[in-house]
Amino acid sequence: MIKIYRNFTAYFIFVIPALLLYITFYLTPLFNSLHYSVTSWNGINEPVFNGFDNFAKALTDEKFWVAFKNNLYFVAFSVFVQIPLIIVISIMVSSVKRFLGFYKLTVFLPSILSTASVAIIWKFIFAPEAGLLNQLLKGIGLESWTHIWLGDKSVAFLAVLVTNAWQWTGFYIVLVLAGIFAIPKEIMEAGEIDGAVGWRKAWSLTIPLIRPVIGVTLLLSVTGAMKALDTVLIMTKGGPFGSTELMATYMYKQAYSLSDFGYANAISIVITIFTALLSLFLTFFNNKSKEVSY
């Protein structure tokens, strides 16, 4: 066996399939995109090289920056609202003694639906007249709180965020729960004997011990927020007045509504770069914080 480890040909043979897949499905599209990002191309005729025009256009394109800001709001919502909520719910569910499976299943359920169905379900909920939310508000006498949710600039983005959160929270909860259950019982018991109970136990024991899982959750939800597209595309198409536009939906519009595939590719490269930077930053941050060992 040891001999094989040192055998270069063997390495080569085993690496090739994976490498081929990687080149075909990751590198080629990326380089294709890079190639088209420096051209002016309507998707059908021959692309024409135009240098960095597309990137320059992105820098001065107000609408792109609105979309960029919205992506940042999306990230902020994930980090400061969604993740704390996920941790709180996870800790609560983890201390449930009976029907644990039931709770796990119910929180996880939305994640198994396709984004398209989730977006359509919530579109119905947010519908102006027949929608569940407005009906409910009217029913409990809060008529003044009703909105044309997806057609009103002040609330449309929030509506989208809630929809997205509803779909993915369960997935992360199951992830965090697994982390909580992986903590050795002795540590928790020792903590309890020392007087750490309830929220104090959660704050000083559970949360520090599941930090690596939280790190992963953070990374996943941030990168998810950067590439979000489907929910918005189905619910609002970036409207009203661009208030829910994200970088990815803006890219989609440039490509498929305006046939400006060169610019769309440039935007996709910008998204890739921003997402890579963010994840690098997060990984760096994660590594900086102390490793947890039991």
Place this chain on the structure above:
Amino acid sequence: MKKQALLATVALVALAGCTGKNAESTASSPSNPSSPAVSPKNEAEKVAKAESFTMVLRHINIRETAKPTLKLLEEVVKKTEQDVPGLKFTLDGVEDTVNRNVKLKAEMASGSQPPIFNLFGGADTQNYAKAGRLLALNDIMAEVGIKDSFFDLREFTVDGKIYGLPETGYIEGFFYNKKLFEETGIQVPKTWDDLMTAMEKLRAKGITPLAMGAGAGDAWVANMLVNSMFVALGGPELQDGFAKGTTKWTDPAVVETFKRIDDMKKKKYIDPNVLGLGFAEGQANFYTGKAAMLFDGSWAVNAIVGEKSTVKDSTGFFRFPDTGGKGDGYLNGGWSNGYGFSAALKDNEKKAVKTFIKNFYSLDNQKRTLVETNQIPAMKGVKDVQGANELIKSIGEQQGSAKGAYPAFDALVQPNVKITLETTIQELLGGQIKPEAAAERMQKTQESANAAGK
């Protein structure tokens, strides 16, 4: 042992290479019949193969309301399959905007478009024709004998060649609920002032005067009305001139249009939920009797006389009322949607296409289109339309009494201008922008689009 393993891999790779090559050669040979390398034996094989082949037919008749249209298509498909031995069609139904903006576009880019597909005239046809993806139909039309049968093939003609055939035509105008009009005591409006008075009366009675769903990606719904209004005020030459630079979006007719839209929204003549509804939801508010009027194209008839409709027998249609402007009496209409065919066809497929065209584009089918699917024919000479729906008949009358028709503005301006008008009109409906500022923004976009095109 090491050697063996290596040998095995080499053999595997060689084998994979072989099969790959084989697959390629079988795939490419039929599409390249003139290739000199083809031996007589292969030729014989091909004849045998030609006896059974399948062709994809992309259509957009997937909505509930498009069922009669689909039925007609299916019958033509069946007949064509009988006429061409060995032919089997695969019907591929795709939602129209998805087909138009995403699927067909991607296929056209890679040259993998289906042999027969739903095609829009205007910019789409021009782009695809320039890229050499579309089959020129002049010869086939002459052979089948329908060279001069169509009302108008302008939108499908590029440099004298015809690249698509419209299935039906359309006109746009106001549908109105006769019952609600009667109850409110209003007549069919002849002038803009009549229309405004009617809307005021309806609103006072608590009825939504004009149904409209122009939220999310459906701003084009509002733009139909905008388009008809600025042409009524400024004449068809107004929109002809945008891309040429001879007229401007800041011309009084456009500014006045934006003002009137703004005014209608403020007075709640247009459904207050307009930005929260999609096209179909807006339409539904009309055909379930909640709103008194609907500005839409004649394609809406199917929904209005459909199963879910409560206004089946009480809907009328009137042209855009007179405004005192240059475009009075004209209406927005055309023949812009139909079928196109791939330029990359094998001989047997070309034969199938010819037969399909012969079977599909017949006067008999056009008559059925009118009577059964409630749409305006694309071919001349449809007579004796007994059994046609009253509504479609009155649409025909309105069409007949018009001075002329003009195409939708988006066939004349750059895509970016169209998209900008969509977001701008949503902002106008949402009270986010003043009419004058909207006009200025449109003109700016038009100028930069014109500059980029030159």
